[in-house]
Amino acid sequence: MLPMEDVSEVPNQRHARQAFSLEGQTAIVTGAATGIGEAIAVRLASAGAGVAVFDLNLAGAEHVAHSLPNHSFAVEVDVSDAASVRQGVEAVLSRTGQIDILVNNAGIAGRAAFVWEQTDEDWQRNIAINLTGVFNCCRAVTPSMRSRGYGRIVNVASIAGKEGNPRMAPYSATKAGVIAFTKSLGKELATEGICVNAVSPAVVHTQILDQLTPEQVTYMTDRIPMRRAGKAEEIAYVVQFLASRECSFVTSQCYDASGGRATY
Numbered sequence: 426m427l428p429m430e431d432v433s434e435v436p437n438q439r440h441a442r443q444a445f446s447l448e449g450q451t452a453i454v455t456g457a458a459t460g461i462g463e464a465i466a467v468r469l470a471s472a473g474a475g476v477a478v479f480d481l482n483l484a485g486a487e488h489v490a491h492s493l494p495n496h497s498f499a500v501e502v503d504v505s506d507a508a509s510v511r512q513g514v515e516a517v518l519s520r521t522g523q524i525d526i527l528v529n530n531a532g533i534a535g536r537a538a539f540v541w542e543q544t545d546e547d548w549q550r551n552i553a554i555n556l557t558g559v560f561n562c563c564r565a566v567t568p569s570m571r572s573r574g575y576g577r578i579v580n581v582a583s584i585a586g587k588e589g590n591p592r593m594a595p596y597s598a599t600k601a602g603v604i605a606f607t608k609s610l611g612k613e614l615a616t617e618g619i620c621v622n623a624v625s626p627a628v629v630h631t632q633i634l635d636q637l638t639p640e641q642v643t644y645m646t647d648r649i650p651m652r653r654a655g656k657a658e659e660i661a662y663v664v665q666f667l668a669s670r671e672c673s674f675v676t677s678q679c680y681d682a683s684g685g686r687a688t689y
């Protein structure tokens with residue numbers, strides 16, 4: 426018989442408090458001044474977490490943080506800048522002493538254009554925010570999660586990272602990178618009580634779609650079997666599970682929230 430792992434951290438169902446509770450925990454959600462990130466921050470705070478709302482847009486982040494319970498607060502952070510991320514994480518640790526959850530949500534779509542029309546800046550900007558941003562934040566929080574032997578990291582990828590949307594090659598490449606990065610980091614941390622997973626939404630109505638043409642949005646929505654865009658809250662519920670203690674035997678996975686667009 427295989428030795429049983431120590432699963433004492435898994436909540437006992439028979440003495441269950443409310444499932445997926447995040448009571449007493451601290452979460453960082455990047456890009457949470459609006460859109461999917463805001464919905465995730467609201468969901469995690471509703472489940473009991475104090476949320477550090479990370480965003481470039483400080484006024485927006487403060488607006489969201491002030492609407493949340495559990496001493497949530499805003500921090501101005503540019504995820505593409507390693508020093509800014511380090512300072513943000515230090516600010517959270519000095520305020521709360523712990524980081525239980527990191528949700529890497531900040532991202533941009535970039536310009537909808539063919540590869541031969543994309544500029545160096547278009548390409549670099551996508552990589553810097555969507556991919557290097559995830560690396561910067563994961564690298565900054567893992568030492569403290571490892572020292573406590575607990576953590577949940579959720580990376581917001583995209584169905585574009587699996588399917589490859591035409592006219593969104595830089596974006597699609599970064600999101601495929603986020604999925605692979607998630608699988609690698611999950612395996613690196615698999616025996617340390619830290620689970621790392623990704624969520625891949627299909628089209629969700631937020632202001633990110635303003636960066637694209639209406640034709641591009643129609644192209645993406647038409648490919649969703651449910652024949653509708655998702656709601657930010659629908660993504661947030663998936664993130665809540667992946668951010669919870671109950672997500673204890675799930676790591677290195679990519680969860681699609683795509684109305685059935687990709688089934689692999």
Ligand SMILES: NC(=O)c1ccc[n+]([C@@H]2O[C@H](COP(=O)([O-])OP(=O)(O)OC[C@H]3O[C@@H](n4cnc5c(N)ncnc54)[C@H](O)[C@@H]3O)[C@@H](O)[C@H]2O)c1
Nearest residue numbers: 456458460461481503504530531532583628629631632633
């Ligand atoms: N909306 C969709 O259809 C959709 C689909 C799939 C995946 N996603 C992904 O979901 C995530 C959130 O998307 P959204 O639709 O809510 O976007 P959004 O544009 O509504 O919000 C993005 C937030 O990220 C912040 N941000 C941008 N660059 C940043 C930086 N360098 N540092 C810190 N914050 C930064 C913005 O200020 C903004 O508050 C992104 O990673 C996106 O790629 C969105």
